[in-house]
Amino acid sequence: MEALTHGATTDCPEATEYLPWTDPRFRADPYPFYARALAEAPVLRDDFDGSYVLTKYEDLMHYGRLPSVRIAPEWEKAGAWRVLRDMALGNDEPAHTRLRRQTNKWFTPKRVREWAAVTADIADRVLDRIGPDGLVDGSALAVEVAHRVVCEVMQVEADGVEEVRATMRRAMLILSARPTPEDHADAELAMREMLRGSAALLDYKRANPGDGLLDSLLAAQDRGEMSASEVLMTTLFFYVVGHMDAGYLMASGLHLFTRRPELFERFRADPGVREAMVIELARYDAPEPVITRTTTEDLVIRGVHVPAGRSLRLMTGAANHDPDVFDNPDEFDFTRPPEQSRNLTFSFGNHGCQGRLLAEAEIRVVWERIAARYSRIELAAEPVLRNTDASRHYYELPLRLHR
């Protein structure tokens, strides 16, 4: 440790001087704040809890992948979300791989092509409900489609979408640098409801077996490969995560199409650019712009001594706009060369999002089904967003779709 920290400084700018977590301007549009941190202070310390905050793409990729930088201790501190210690995302190796392997087969490129067809059918049914005035809440549409798709993967009923959405809104507030005691209390209640709901899904599957994701989890439990708690928490995660970030990006893209109609025209006209538009949107507007880890040994990051046992806040949303990697980072530019389209929105390394291909396909297909029926998208009223510093949410996106 002596050698490692030799010459390092403990001086480090305070995080909130650059990233004022609770400031409504930061929560609405963090990108100017990220730009200043990237330029002036790529390592920050948050005096509130002693955590360190990194923004540079290169630093996230390097320090986020060190074997000594772990995920499990973070979930211990995550209030109601500590339940994730019993699923893949809450574990380091070797438990992580054991758990992740149980759900891999549902998200291969081949399976995702099947889910894309399922998504198209579901999106068509939801779009059939829109009247001749073309009015629709784009965020509700997005969330409903994403939720129904994940319910197909799990082979469970999809009628609880509004309930799941409302419960998740309460539970997500604590994924922040500054959760309040009230947020924590509410998240505990929300989590209790979600656990009850997830247990009911498993009871339903025991009584109505099939060949979906939950059936394979129950079979793994019967073979002794997963504990009952691991099956329950994995079920909870898939049931609630399905609609959130994919729904956010679907809505964010529809919102972008209202501001930049030429992009929607291009999307309609040219199937060859559609995937690139989805990937660029994920870079441009990350739904959850931070992931967290814990150091288990002392590190020196850009000359700053970071002791063992501290949280690292890895600002993926900032790294996605790092000017050392992306030209004109604040521009939406779907023609970026491949080396500039590597976003960190879906995390990286072992914990890289297992649902990434599914989410990207869902977003593209929903926009495609809209593009097949409508030629223009307009805002019908101002959208309502409720963001924290760590997760972004459309509550309402009133749209008018024109044929």
Ligand code: HEM
């Ligand atoms: C746009 C949509 C999505 C985004 C932006 C997203 C983002 C993420 C991120 C950032 C992580 C890792 C967090 C960390 O490293 O601390 C993650 C993990 C994960 N995501 Fe997603 N996700 C999305 C959609 C989905 C969907 C639709 C599913 C499944 C139906 C899914 C399943 C998972 C799983 C299982 C993990 C845990 C992987 C592991 O720990 O090995 N995600 N996601």
